[in-house]
Structures are given as C-alpha cells and as structure tokens.
Amino acid sequence: MPKTTDAYAGAAAHTDVDTLIDELIATVGKRIVIGLPLGIGKATTVINALYQRALVDKTISLKIITALSLSAPKPKSELEARFLKAFLKRQYDDVVPLDYDAAVRSGKLPPNIEVTEFFLQAAGYLGNAYAQQHYISSNYTHVVRDLLLQGINVIAQYVARDPDHDDDTRPPQFSLSCNPDLTLDLNVELARLKAEGTPICRIAEINDHLPFMPHDAVVEADDFELILDPPAPHSALFAAPSMAVSPAEHMIGFYASSLLRDAGTLQIGIGSLGTALVHSTILRQHQNERYAQFADLIKLHERFPSAASVGGLEPFSTGLYGSSEMLTDGFIQLMQTDILKRPVYLDLHLQQALHDLASQGVEEPYLHRKASLLLIDSLVAQGAIEKVLTAGDVDYLKSIGVLDQAVALRDGKLCFEAYECAADTTDPDSRAVLEDALFAAELKGGIVAHGGFFLGPDEFYEALRSMSTAERSGICMTSVRFINSLYDHRFGSQQLKAAQRSNARFMNSAMMVTVGGGAISDGLDDGRVVSGVGGQYNFVEMAHQLPGARSVLMLKATRESNGETRSNIVFNYAHQTIPRHLRDIFITEYGIADTRGKQDAEVYAAIIRIADSRFQPELIEQARRVGKLPRNFELEAAYRNNYPATYKHAMQQLDTSFTAETSAFPPFPFDCAFTSTELRVGKALKWLKAATASRRGMMETSVKAWLLKTEPSEIDADALALMAYQGNWNQAEGWKASLKAETEYRLFLLAMRQTDDLNESA
Structure with a gap:
C-alpha cells in the first residue's frame, strides 16, 4: 500500500503521487485550475500525474496556468540532431519533461485540458497557434491578480527541505527556493479564499536538488494541504547552459558596465548580454588598467559623455547590491569577485x-x-x-x-x-x-541580493547548494511585488526600498528600438508573442521614479534574417513593449544613447548614432522626411564608422597591448557546457547555417560541398565521431541512406574545412 506519513506537522506527506492526486480531487473536485511557478519550480511529478489522470478521465476539467515551460532544444535538421545528440543526453537525460508542454508543442492537447502562459520560452511558440491564442499578457506584478481572475484553486511547486531540521526542536519548514516570486503573495490570497469556504489545495513537491534558500523563502509545512516526498532520484533541475558571448555582445556589456556607480544597485536578466555585462564589470574591478585602456581605445568619454556623468571607470570600493526579479549566475560571479557586497537592511x-x-x-x-x-x-x-x-x-x-x-x-x-x-x-x-x-563586529541581517526566481546553468545551482549558511544568508529570495515595484509591501515599505536602491541601474534586453525611443522586447508587429513583458515594464517605470536610477535597454544593432543583415534600430514599429515616453538609455555594440529628458530631434540623433552605419543614411532620411530631424542634419564623423570590423579591431589592439594569458573578451567568460570538440563543430555548423540561409546561398554552398576534395581523414577524428560520421562515407549502409544524407555530410565537411581555415588564418 502506498506510504502516507504525517511527518510534516499536519500536512499529509505522500510518497505515491497517484494517492496524492486522489486526495487532490477529493479536496477540490474535478474542476481544477492549477498554477505552476515560472521556470524550474514546477512540481513535475505532480503535474505530469495530474495531466495523465485527466487524459484518462475526461470528466476532469484541467486548466494549467504557468510561465516559461522549459524544454530541451529540438534540432531543426539532421546535422543539428547529430551535433546535439550527446549534448542533449548529457544535459537533460535526468530532467523530467513536462507532458502538457509536449502536447502543446505537438498540437495534441485534449479538449478537457487547457494550458495558458504569461511568459513563453523565447521564440519557442511563434508558429504555435494554440499557445498564441492562450497567452495572457500581464506585468509580472499583476500575475497574482490575473491568476485569481482565472479561478485558481490549486498550486503545485518544488520546495527544498530544511537540511538542519530536528523534529524535536521545532516544526519542519520548507524553502520555496527558486520560486517564492508569486507564491508568497498567492498564498495569502488562497488562504483568504480557503477561510471563506472555497476548496483550495496547495501542493509542495520536495526536490532535493534545490538549495534551501533562507529568509522570506522559508515557509511552514502546514502552509500546504498536500506534500509529495517522491522516491529518489528526484528530477534534475532544468539548466540553461551559458551560450557563447559574441564580440558585439561583449561591446554592449562593456558600455553597460561603464554606467554602474559604486554603492549602487544592479538588476540584470538572463542571457549572453547579462553575461557580457558581468564579465566587463569584473574586468573593471580586477583588471582596471586594461579596462580603462579599452575605454580610451574606443574614445568612450569623448563619444558618449553619459558614461562619465552616469557611471564611472574606477573599481568598486563599497560594491553593489543586487535587486533583480531573476537571480542569475552573474550575481554569484559578482559575489565571488567581491563586487556584489553592499548589504541592505530590513530596519x-x-x-x-x-x-x-x-x-x-x-x-x-x-x-x-x-x-x-x-x-x-x-x-x-x-x-x-x-x-x-x-x-x-x-x-x-x-x-x-x-x-x-x-x-x-x-x-x-x-x-x-x-x-x-x-x-x-x-x-x-x-x-x-x-x-x-x-561596536559590534558587523551590522546584522545584511542582504547583498534580492531575487524573485532563479534559473541558469548547472554550475550556478551547484554554487548555491555548496554555499555555507553564512554565504547563502546574503541572498534573499522573495516576492516579485517587493522587488519589481516601489509600492508598500509587507516585506518592506516604499521608503525602505528607495533607501536600499540607491543609484539603481536596471539592465534589460530589447529586440528592437525605434529612433523615437520606443522598445520592442516581447512581440512582433503581427501580434505574435515572442516571450512576454515579464517585469521589464516594471523596472523601466521604476527607474523614472527612483532618484538617481536609470533604465538601460541593451540590444544588438543588427540581426541576420534569411541571409540578410537587418537593423534592429528601426524608424517605427507596429508593436512596442516600452512606450517612447519612458525612453531612457539604450546601448548597442556601437555605444550609448542617453535620451532622458531630451527633445525629439536630440533623441532621434542619439539613437541613430548607435545604429549600424549601413542603415544610418536611411534612418536619417526618414527622420528628415517627416520633420523629426532638420533638413541640414549631418551625422558627426565620430559615429559614421559603426561597423563590426571597427570594434573587433579595437579588441585586437587591446589584446596585443597586454601580455595576458587570455583575451580580454573571451567567448565563454565563466562556464561552458560544451566540449572543445562540440565548440569546433558548433562553429562550423553556425558558419553553414549563415552560408545557406538564403536559397541562393544554399545552392552555391551545396555546389561547393560536392566539388570539395576533402577526405574524411583530413577532418578531426573527434568531430567525425561526434557527428557519427565514422567510416567510409560512400558505404551503402550505416549512416548514409539517401542523396540528402550524402549532401548533408559533404556540407559538414565543407563547414569544417572552412572554419578550420579561418582558425588557422586568425
């Protein structure tokens, strides 16, 4: 018989998930509206079992409301599948996938089950009509309200058990760990509904891979109606591996780091732009001569005076405090390098x-x-x-x-x-x-970072788990309403938040920016949602309220689309995430545009100055045509050389002048989930993707591949093994099955030869 214990102070602890589902249905009935946390905190065992029950029992009405349902990347070609096979197995084999998400992606969700999200995995659902139709557009701080409007009666999330619990001394506790962001406030509302007679069920699923985060994230066991303590091994946490940081992204990170003030406050998001910012911030602190020399090479203060008036180049003495809806691995890097060290206090x-x-x-x-x-x-x-x-x-x-x-x-x-x-x-x-x-040795209760949720690479999770109690006590995972707004909250008043968040720099990413200062971060002009607004609007708006605070939106000046280079700085766009009246600071790889309090002509000129020079003439002409720039406007010479070769040359100059073992701007500043062979092959496939992005490019590259005289023996044996291309490729059996397969193989050989030649010439 499945084991059920009363080890958690009034809340039944189940080891069998089917028994728990039985009790859940007995508690709330067969109309279930379940909320799952954003990101990695979803109670996977519980939701998969509930989903499977609803597949069998069509009388169950199941509505799942969540955000950022994470899944392993899906290869888009046979070459990608070969390349990713070993990586995906290594990275995700121990992660339990979400059954409902697989059904949404495949279009096989049954009519009695509904899934709606308020933040989507970036670009993962652009072609998914179901996900687009069921998306809820909501500020992060409004999500609790919207969950209540949807009729939520169940929540289920991962929790960490207290490793120091002693049954004889105090009641057991759990930590909401990676996701107190919404649950802390939602629990208050659900407890109120329960007191009013509404059937409510809050479910905790213990996952021993989660670190026990202290402070606000700690909750009592009897805050839950049901607890699942599943048999080991528990699902591994979904990891988002660190991606390579390109030279363009490093430039953006460098400019952003120059806007930070000592004794200030920092918010950053996930992704390579955040990694680049953290890397340059560490460079500023620990290789300051090298950092300052690069500022001179690119004429930072001469071309962009805001870097001096808003930020600085000197190392940090007091250090920074982190206040970010998402606690990223970058914050841990900043803690370990003695930069994130300015504590704030509850008093x-x-x-x-x-x-x-x-x-x-x-x-x-x-x-x-x-x-x-x-x-x-x-x-x-x-x-x-x-x-x-x-x-x-x-x-x-x-x-x-x-x-x-x-x-x-x-x-x-x-x-x-x-x-x-x-x-x-x-x-x-x-x-x-x-x-x-x-005087005492140290002030009490200092917090160097507040976060609402966390997500990152495996090394990040391990760093949190292996921290001492004292180190972890410097991090407070808490309510997103506390972090993302200035309004009074039970965890701190507006006056307290304003005192804590001095010289705040809220660093976020955008996809596109208009020359008028509007930002596009979450969707396309045809209405399709790329990701979601999340907390970006909150932080941008807060930057305009807090004395000394600035909103910084970072974006690459260009993107590659169908084999063409296109500008991410556009004249106008039919969708905007951040309206132009909230414009502040924008950064591309070509510099900084400070638009706060500026007249429109000044704003247009400032943003065009950081556009790629291939697109500046057209943007200027459009602005002149509608009267936003004077007819005699001419772009200054200092901003007409905005080409990738320009900043790449400056980076090479810096590395040449310093006899350091490593480049100032390495592609993987911290950790790397890929092997050296995977990196080489990945570079080759990236080249191939760019070369075949257009129909003409595909034809020309395919011809070159068929004419290539390269033999398999000339290619790295480890690369061939990774792609399962061992042996004679003319052989009739094994991997070769068709003309298409042979063409793909030849394309791979061409890509390896091409990128190997590039490496040798570099």
Missing part, C-alpha cells in the same frame, strides 16, 4: 541612515557593513535613538548590530568588560570608547 532607520550618509558623500569602505560614529550620529539625527542612550536605545542598537551584545546600560553608563563611559553620544570620551570597544 528602516538603519537603512535610511546609511543611505543619508552615502548621499552626503561619506566614503568609508565598511560604511554599509560596520557601525561607526557617523552612523550613530545619523540615527540620532533621524530620531531613531536619543543623544543620551536609553535602555530601549541600547537594545535597539544591539538588535541591528551596532553595539556588542555584551554592552549593558547601568546607572546612565555604557559598560562592557573593563570599559565604561557615559551614555551620551556627543561626549568625546564616550565616542572614543564606543569606537574602540563597544
């Missing part, structure tokens, strides 16, 4: 005092970590404590880590071991004793 008086001191230009390396006389004075000025400390003041100062726990107030004097002084904070002798002996 409003303490945080406001630190903010005030920093705003006054106080420069002390440990200002935000340790007590000081300046901090005492600021707390007095705020009215948080009296000049002459009372017993309540002493208790308060100990609670926030200003005074040592052993300090006592006796007869109006502060006493600690052999030290004794008046409790008057203005008395010179007392101030000397305070500074010498009475």
Whole structure:
C-alpha cells in the first residue's frame, strides 16, 4: 500500500503521487485550475500525474496556468540532431519533461485540458497557434491578480527541505527556493479564499536538488494541504547552459558596465548580454588598467559623455547590491569577485541612515557593513535613538548590530568588560570608547541580493547548494511585488526600498528600438508573442521614479534574417513593449544613447548614432522626411564608422597591448557546457547555417560541398565521431541512406574545412 506519513506537522506527506492526486480531487473536485511557478519550480511529478489522470478521465476539467515551460532544444535538421545528440543526453537525460508542454508543442492537447502562459520560452511558440491564442499578457506584478481572475484553486511547486531540521526542536519548514516570486503573495490570497469556504489545495513537491534558500523563502509545512516526498532520484533541475558571448555582445556589456556607480544597485536578466555585462564589470574591478585602456581605445568619454556623468571607470570600493526579479549566475560571479557586497537592511532607520550618509558623500569602505560614529550620529539625527542612550536605545542598537551584545546600560553608563563611559553620544570620551570597544563586529541581517526566481546553468545551482549558511544568508529570495515595484509591501515599505536602491541601474534586453525611443522586447508587429513583458515594464517605470536610477535597454544593432543583415534600430514599429515616453538609455555594440529628458530631434540623433552605419543614411532620411530631424542634419564623423570590423579591431589592439594569458573578451567568460570538440563543430555548423540561409546561398554552398576534395581523414577524428560520421562515407549502409544524407555530410565537411581555415588564418 502506498506510504502516507504525517511527518510534516499536519500536512499529509505522500510518497505515491497517484494517492496524492486522489486526495487532490477529493479536496477540490474535478474542476481544477492549477498554477505552476515560472521556470524550474514546477512540481513535475505532480503535474505530469495530474495531466495523465485527466487524459484518462475526461470528466476532469484541467486548466494549467504557468510561465516559461522549459524544454530541451529540438534540432531543426539532421546535422543539428547529430551535433546535439550527446549534448542533449548529457544535459537533460535526468530532467523530467513536462507532458502538457509536449502536447502543446505537438498540437495534441485534449479538449478537457487547457494550458495558458504569461511568459513563453523565447521564440519557442511563434508558429504555435494554440499557445498564441492562450497567452495572457500581464506585468509580472499583476500575475497574482490575473491568476485569481482565472479561478485558481490549486498550486503545485518544488520546495527544498530544511537540511538542519530536528523534529524535536521545532516544526519542519520548507524553502520555496527558486520560486517564492508569486507564491508568497498567492498564498495569502488562497488562504483568504480557503477561510471563506472555497476548496483550495496547495501542493509542495520536495526536490532535493534545490538549495534551501533562507529568509522570506522559508515557509511552514502546514502552509500546504498536500506534500509529495517522491522516491529518489528526484528530477534534475532544468539548466540553461551559458551560450557563447559574441564580440558585439561583449561591446554592449562593456558600455553597460561603464554606467554602474559604486554603492549602487544592479538588476540584470538572463542571457549572453547579462553575461557580457558581468564579465566587463569584473574586468573593471580586477583588471582596471586594461579596462580603462579599452575605454580610451574606443574614445568612450569623448563619444558618449553619459558614461562619465552616469557611471564611472574606477573599481568598486563599497560594491553593489543586487535587486533583480531573476537571480542569475552573474550575481554569484559578482559575489565571488567581491563586487556584489553592499548589504541592505530590513530596519528602516538603519537603512535610511546609511543611505543619508552615502548621499552626503561619506566614503568609508565598511560604511554599509560596520557601525561607526557617523552612523550613530545619523540615527540620532533621524530620531531613531536619543543623544543620551536609553535602555530601549541600547537594545535597539544591539538588535541591528551596532553595539556588542555584551554592552549593558547601568546607572546612565555604557559598560562592557573593563570599559565604561557615559551614555551620551556627543561626549568625546564616550565616542572614543564606543569606537574602540563597544561596536559590534558587523551590522546584522545584511542582504547583498534580492531575487524573485532563479534559473541558469548547472554550475550556478551547484554554487548555491555548496554555499555555507553564512554565504547563502546574503541572498534573499522573495516576492516579485517587493522587488519589481516601489509600492508598500509587507516585506518592506516604499521608503525602505528607495533607501536600499540607491543609484539603481536596471539592465534589460530589447529586440528592437525605434529612433523615437520606443522598445520592442516581447512581440512582433503581427501580434505574435515572442516571450512576454515579464517585469521589464516594471523596472523601466521604476527607474523614472527612483532618484538617481536609470533604465538601460541593451540590444544588438543588427540581426541576420534569411541571409540578410537587418537593423534592429528601426524608424517605427507596429508593436512596442516600452512606450517612447519612458525612453531612457539604450546601448548597442556601437555605444550609448542617453535620451532622458531630451527633445525629439536630440533623441532621434542619439539613437541613430548607435545604429549600424549601413542603415544610418536611411534612418536619417526618414527622420528628415517627416520633420523629426532638420533638413541640414549631418551625422558627426565620430559615429559614421559603426561597423563590426571597427570594434573587433579595437579588441585586437587591446589584446596585443597586454601580455595576458587570455583575451580580454573571451567567448565563454565563466562556464561552458560544451566540449572543445562540440565548440569546433558548433562553429562550423553556425558558419553553414549563415552560408545557406538564403536559397541562393544554399545552392552555391551545396555546389561547393560536392566539388570539395576533402577526405574524411583530413577532418578531426573527434568531430567525425561526434557527428557519427565514422567510416567510409560512400558505404551503402550505416549512416548514409539517401542523396540528402550524402549532401548533408559533404556540407559538414565543407563547414569544417572552412572554419578550420579561418582558425588557422586568425
């Protein structure tokens, strides 16, 4: 008989998922509207079992509401399939796939099951009519509201069990780990509905691959009606491997890093642009001479003065604080390199005092970590404590880590071991004793990064799991409503958030930007959704509210489409994610456009300056034609050389001038999920994809492939083995089955020869 225990304080813990599904249906009935977390936090065992039950029992009405249903990449050709076979097995064999998502992608979802998402895996559903029709467009901060409007009565998500739990000392707890983003606020609403008599079921599925994240992410076991403790092994976490960072992306990351301010706040998203930003930020901190020299090579301050007025080139002394809906592996890299180290605090008086001191230009390396006389004075000025400390003041100062726990107030004097002084904070002798002996070693409760959810490569998950308790306590996974807006929240008031988020730089990506300053990030002009708005609008709008904050939208200036280079800076577009009245800073590989508070003619000129020079004349002519630029407008010479060769030459100059072991801008700055052979083959296939993108290109490249005299023995044996092309390719059996297969093989040989030749010439 399936095992059910009561080991989790009132909530039944099941080891058999079918028994749990029985109890779920008994609790809420057969009309089930289930919410699953965004990304990796979905309770896979539970939702797959529920989906399979609904396939069999057509009387069940199952509606699944979620976001970012992740699946392994699907090869688009036989060559891709050969190339990815080993990688996909290595990367995803231990990840349990989502049955409902496979049905959505294949168009085989039965009528009694409905799936709707508010954020799609990027470009994964452009041709999927079902997903496009069932998409909900919603700001991240509005999702809880929209889930309630959809009639949600069940949630199911992965949780981490407490590794230090002792049944005899306290009730068991779980951590929402990767996904407290919506659940923390949704739990409040579902508990209210349950109290009003609505049948509600909250399900926790334990996954021991999740790190136990502390603070706001910790919940009680009895916050759930049902708990699944499935037999081992638990599903591996879906990993998003780090992709190669191109030279163009490195340039964007460099420009973005120059906009960061010491003692500031950082938000970044997933992807190679975020990786590039983090890499350049580390370069700024630890190879500052090299970093500054590159700024000189590209004439950064001469061409883009905002880099000096908004940011800086110097290393970070105080360090940065992270406040991002998504905690990426980049934040861990910044923690490990001593950059993400400015803590913020939950106590409003303490945080406001630190903010005030920093705003006054106080420069002390440990200002935000340790007590000081300046901090005492600021707390007095705020009215948080009296000049002459009372017993309540002493208790308060100990609670926030200003005074040592052993300090006592006796007869109006502060006493600690052999030290004794008046409790008057203005008395010179007392101030000397305070500074010498009475201050605690460190302020209490400091958080260096707030995040709503996390997703990244395997190395990122392992880094979180292997952190010490003290290291992990510097990260607070919390509600997205707390992070993505300034409104009061139970985890912190607007005043507290404003004090924490000084000099904020909200770094996000866009697909296209109009010369008027509108940004296209989530959809196409025909209405199809590429991904979703997520929290981008929230952060852009917040940047316009917070003093000293800036919104930075990053994008590559061009893209390749059907064998043609096209501009991502366009004159206008029929869909916009961020309207032009919220325009701020835009970055391409060609520079920085600061558009805040500027007149339209200034905005058009600034954005055209960072466009690829192949498209600048047309953009200028369009702007002149409608009167947005003067008829006599001429682009300055400093911005007319926006070609890939220009920045690539600057990168080569930098590497030539420094005798470093590695390039300043490597393709994989941190981790790489691919083997060296996979990287070589991947480069060849990338070349082949570009060469055959158009019909003419396909014909010409195919002819070259058939005329190629290369023999298999001339190609790397490991590359042939990876692609399962061992042996004589003229052989009638084995991998060769048709003219198409032989053509693909010859194309592969051509691509390898071509890219090997390029490597040798480089």
